[in-house]
Amino acid sequence: MSISVKNVTKKYGNQNALDNISFEIPKGEIVGFLGPNGAGKSTSMKIITCFIPQTYGQVKVCGLDVNDEPIKVKRKVGYLPEHNPLYLDMYVKEYLLFLARLHKIKKKKERVAEMIKSVGLEKEQHKKIGALSKGYRQRVGLAQAMLHDPEVLILDEPTSGLDPNQLVEIRELIKTFGKEKTILLSTHIMQEVEAICDRIIIINDGKIVADEKTSEIQSKVVKKQVIKVEFDASISKSKLNSITGVTSAKEVSDNVWLLESKTDKDIRKEISKFAQDNNILVLTMQKEEESLENVFKELTSKK
Numbered sequence: 001m002s003i004s005v006k007n008v009t010k011k012y013g014n015q016n017a018l019d020n021i022s023f024e025i026p027k028g029e030i031v032g033f034l035g036p037n038g039a040g041k042s043t044s045m046k047i048i049t050c051f052i053p054q055t056y057g058q059v060k061v062c063g064l065d066v067n068d069e070p071i072k073v074k075r076k077v078g079y080l081p082e083h084n085p086l087y088l089d090m091y092v093k094e095y096l097l098f099l100a101r102l103h104k105i106k107k108k109k110e111r112v113a114e115m116i117k118s119v120g121l122e123k124e125q126h127k128k129i130g131a132l133s134k135g136y137r138q139r140v141g142l143a144q145a146m147l148h149d150p151e152v153l154i155l156d157e158p159t160s161g162l163d164p165n166q167l168v169e170i171r172e173l174i175k176t177f178g179k180e181k182t183i184l185l186s187t188h189i190m191q192e193v194e195a196i197c198d199r200i201i202i203i204n205d206g207k208i209v210a211d212e213k214t215s216e217i218q219s220k221v222v223k224k225q226v227i228k229v230e231f232d233a234s235i236s237k238s239k240l241n242s243i244t245g246v247t248s249a250k251e252v253s254d255n256v257w258l259l260e261s262k263t264d265k266d267i268r269k270e271i272s273k274f275a276q277d278n279n280i281l282v283l284t285m286q287k288e289e290e291s292l293e294n295v296f297k298e299l300t301s302k303k
Helices: 041-048 070-076 092-102 108-118 134-146 164-178 190-196 214-220 237-241 268-277 292-300
Strands: 003-012 015-025 030-034 056-061 077-080 152-156 182-186 199-204 207-213 225-231 248-253 256-261 282-288
Touching (some): 015 041, 015 207, 030 164, 041 182, 092 108, 134 152, 134 164, 207 292
Parallel strands (some): 152 182
Antiparallel strands (some): 199 207, 225 256
């Protein structure tokens, strides 16, 4: 198992930043690590990468205990923290060669050139890091995380500050690396999770509230359906609430309503029958699919 987190708690005074969390990630899996700000994502990542110790529990990376063998663990891990720390007065290529020497990488120049090309820094390699845009600094951070060819990548908001074209390029790069490595990826961009991740772990208030395959995460919330319908005439909320299966009705604009139901039965036939019985016309009707964003909101808003 590439990452093993068992019954981990992290206390700051009387506050639990992490509350007895457990999960395992095998080699070759890309896992999205989601949660609202302050949920415990960065704390978990810092423990896995040996930057801070846990209060209780056990964490292993590639079979190595993070407390007993931190140096060996760090050799196995590439880490891009949320606030990407860089030497702003160094040139890009100079900085990566400096890190290559620290990692004792053989064929340093070749490896640095390979990483510069991989993250699209060819034109920027002779510039000072301080002169780069946020997006290009993020690329430098990705390059340093992957420079020593680690088995595990821990990426905290890796696409922060990238433009749409850069987003696609970096996502493809992460997916490519994910074929051979284990990647734990923290992000607030739901489309990114759906595009990249095989599995999703959601943390809230220091506790794991979901751990499912990306394709199955919707099963963690109460099933409901939302129908967006536009009528050709005004109608009262109370009448719409009388439709069989409708649990709530919300008007979003003139004669346009969101009708919610918590039954598995498709209620569109009931809506059509209701319109016919009341001599009104349905202009449009659309069933809205449950999105990952809605699932996230549902799971992290529970008290």
